[in-house]
Amino acid sequence: MQSALIAHDGRKADVVSFVMKRLRFFNRPEIELELEATNQKTAKILVSYYGSTPD
Amino acid sequence: MEELQSLLKHQTILPLKINELDSYDVIFDLDFDDSPEQIQHYAELERKLVIVGSVKVQLEELYAELGARPTCTIIGMNALPTFIDRPLLECCATHEIDQVVAQEKLKELGLETRFVKSRVGLVTPRIVCMIINEAYYTVQEGTASREDIDLGMKLGTAYPKGPFEWSQEIGIDHVYETLEALYQDTKDERYKICPLLKTEYLHSFISE
Numbered sequence: 001m002q003s004a005l006i007a008h009d010g011r012k013a014d015v016v017s018f019v020m021k022r023l024r025f026f027n028r029p030e031i032e033l034e035l036e037a038t039n040q041k042t043a044k045i046l047v048s049y050y051g052s053t054p055d
Numbered sequence: 056m057e058e059l060q061s062l063l064k065h066q067t068i069l070p071l072k073i074n075e076l077d078s079y080d081v082i083f084d085l086d087f088d089d090s091p092e093q094i095q096h097y098a099e100l101e102r103k104l105v106i107v108g109s110v111k112v113q114l115e116e117l118y119a120e121l122g123a124r125p126t127c128t129i130i131g132m133n134a135l136p137t138f139i140d141r142p143l144l145e146c147c148a149t150h151e152i153d154q155v156v157a158q159e160k161l162k163e164l165g166l167e168t169r170f171v172k173s174r175v176g177l178v179t180p181r182i183v184c185m186i187i188n189e190a191y192y193t194v195q196e197g198t199a200s201r202e203d204i205d206l207g208m209k210l211g212t213a214y215p216k217g218p219f220e221w222s223q224e225i226g227i228d229h230v231y232e233t234l235e236a237l238y239q240d241t242k243d244e245r246y247k248i249c250p251l252l253k254t255e256y257l258h259s260f261i262s263e
Binding site: 003004005006007008011013014015017018021022 | 076079080081082083084085086089134136139140141142165166
């Protein structure tokens with residue numbers, strides 16, 4: 001299963017909080033993070049997670 | 056845990072490839088409120104679960120513009136700063152089937168949700184932003200200072216944060232835009248934005 005988390009670069013603190021509060025979902029050994037941007041003005045963060053569904 | 060936190064904070068930024076979204080099963084879009092046009096991309100996805108920040112927009116309005124309900128499951132959530140920190144996600148769905156599918160999937164993934172009606176402002180942002188607006192009116196009228204209001208609301212009513220503290224943490228832009236969306240949607244005077252709040256919002260765009 002793969003998940004993406006999208007947010008503006010300016011919301012990095014929110015992304016950290018969002019993920020940290022949901023570690024059962026996000027804190028997997030297979031986690032893969034990518035930060036992406038639509039263009040220089042509207043930076044976006046794409047946090048992608050690769051792994052199996054938690055038990 | 057610290058490693059993950061550090062990784063999240065220090066990642067570099069790369070160009071977003073929207074067409075790659077198709078390779079994900081679950082998509083969380085914390086930015087959707089400010090980029091509702093993304094609905095066009097999400098509507099094209101099939102058999103996906105898309106969870107979008109939808110405090111300032113009502114999903115039904117976007118579907119009406121599209122002319123159809125998306126084929127994938129899209130649900131709204133309260134993704135405003137400070138609310139996103141809570142373990143429980145405030146969500147909404149336009150159709151019961153979307154709620155059922157999303158609840159099942161999110162439960163399976165270990166994410167706690169509470170569904171509310173699909174309306175502009177959802178529930179907690181609507182109430183909190185209205186309280187912040189009222190606090191601004193109170194200062195504008197000279198009834199009390201910001202510090203006294205924050206202290207009074209914390210000590211007297213056991214609020215977790217004073218309205219001005221909360222406003223700062225949510226961001227004056229989100230507070231203003233949520234109230235504006237509520238006022239435009241309902242035309243209810245209770246959401247009419249305090250001029251002092253509006254002035255601060257406008258000042259946030261003026262560089263010194």
